[in-house]
Amino acid sequence: MxxxxxxxxxxxxxxxxxxxxxxxxxxxxxxxxxxxxxxxxxxxxxxxxxxxxxxxxxxxxxxxxxxxxxxxxxxxxxxxxxxxxxxxxxxxxxxxxxxxxxxxxxxxxxxxxxxxxxxxxxxxxxLGTLPDDVRTSAEPPAMPPLDQCLGPQDGPAPVSGGSAFADRLLLKLDPATLGWALGRPSGKGEMRAWFALADGRDADPFALLLAVDALPPTAFEMGLSGWVPTVELTVHVRCRPAPGPLRVSVTTRNLAGGFLEEDAEVWDGAGRLVAQSRQLARVQLG
Structure with a gap:
């Protein structure tokens, strides 16, 4: 070693x-x-x-x-x-x-x-034995630099009991997907953020399993609130991420019957798509 x-x-x-x-x-x-x-x-x-x-x-x-x-x-x-x-x-x-x-x-x-x-x-x-050949039409999400994005510490005081998870992360959200926090959700099922572990540990494949489910639910930006429990989640890990913060993009295209899907992509600092996921989750309507 x-x-x-x-x-x-x-x-x-x-x-x-x-x-x-x-x-x-x-x-x-x-x-x-x-x-x-x-x-x-x-x-x-x-x-x-x-x-x-x-x-x-x-x-x-x-x-x-x-x-x-x-x-x-x-x-x-x-x-x-x-x-x-x-x-x-x-x-x-x-x-x-x-x-x-x-x-x-x-x-x-x-x-x-x-x-x-x-x-x-x-x-x-x-993952270390995979060939380097990459052929993709996927592109990293367009996001402001990390220092122009916003985290929990940039908002009002956290609700008691709700911040334990957020405290473990360096999570900075794209302001374009933060309308829900200001009472003005965009209506679009989009959430984007910079992601890292708060203690400075670089991400590995197991941290990628965490990253795909770390952002606030896209349902918030669709004007919904409350718990959005996951029913099923599938993750594909594509390669070991380079050191440094990751970009995470989550989108929802269809909410029907009280369920929505979330498609997530995780990109590293080298511009590589390092993980993808899809989950089905329940939402509270009305």
């Missing part, structure tokens, strides 16, 4: 990053892991779906022979709360370039019954 990589691994082991510390798992038996879901990654007491995806992503990286998530599909079954949780993984298939597994996260209800919170099916490989 190169010296820099070895040093980075040592720092992660020491837990100097909140993200590494709060997604760490304790093996209990082969394929089974325990952890405490941290309240630091909640919004009004509910654990963020991207953080949960990163937790399960780490469990599968440990259980499977390949290190990197290529595609991860998650179904969110019940709302997760801070506290003890158990992750069970299953290896479905292993091959030379890809391996596939599934993982589920469980917690206990007030009566002591085990409740499945989220179930994931994923394929893993090694």
């Amino acid at each position: 190169p010296e820099a990589a070895s040093a980075a691994a040592a720092r992660a082991t020491l837990g100097d990053s909140e993200f590494d510390r709060d997604t760490a798992l304790t093996p209990r038996e082969p394929g089974v892991y325990a952890l405490d879901l941290s309240a630091d990654w909640t919004v009004f007491g509910v654990v963020n779906g991207g953080y949960l995806l990163a937790v399960l992503g780490r469990a599968l990286a440990d259980a499977l022979p390949h290190p990197d998530p290529f595609t991860v599909s998650a179904h969110y079954l019940t709302a997760s709360r801070p506290g003890p949780a158990l992750v069970r993984t299953e290896t479905i298939r292993t091959g030379r370039t890809l391996s596939t597994g599934q993982a589920s996260l469980f917690q206990y209800d007030e009566e002591g019954n085990e409740v499945e919170r989220i179930r994931v099916l994923a394929s893993y490989g090694d």
Whole structure:
């Protein structure tokens, strides 16, 4: 292992990053892991779906022979709360370039019954072995520089209990997608922001699983409010991101029957599309 990589691994082991510390798992038996879901990654007491995806992503990286998530599909079954949780993984298939597994996260209800919170099916490989050939018509989102975008600290005082998740991030939103915060939503299903971890840790493939679900819901800019729970989320990780803040763009084209889709793209500082996602979410109408 190169010296820099070895040093980075040592720092992660020491837990100097909140993200590494709060997604760490304790093996209990082969394929089974325990952890405490941290309240630091909640919004009004509910654990963020991207953080949960990163937790399960780490469990599968440990259980499977390949290190990197290529595609991860998650179904969110019940709302997760801070506290003890158990992750069970299953290896479905292993091959030379890809391996596939599934993982589920469980917690206990007030009566002591085990409740499945989220179930994931994923394929893993090694992003470092992929060819450099890129042929794409995709373009990075047009956004103002980071210092011209706005974060939670630029607005009014946060609502009590609602800022734990935001405090873990450096999240600066494009002012063009901030009409909802001023009581003047544009009516367009668009949200764009610069994204980084607040403690300075550079993003890796597991942080990309967090980034796709880190922005405020596009429903806000469509004039809706309230919780927008994820039903299903699929993420494609395309390459390891370059160091530095990422640009995240999320769009919605169709809201019908109380459900909307969100398509997210994550771009790194080298101008590469490093992750894509689509999720189906519920909205509160009326």
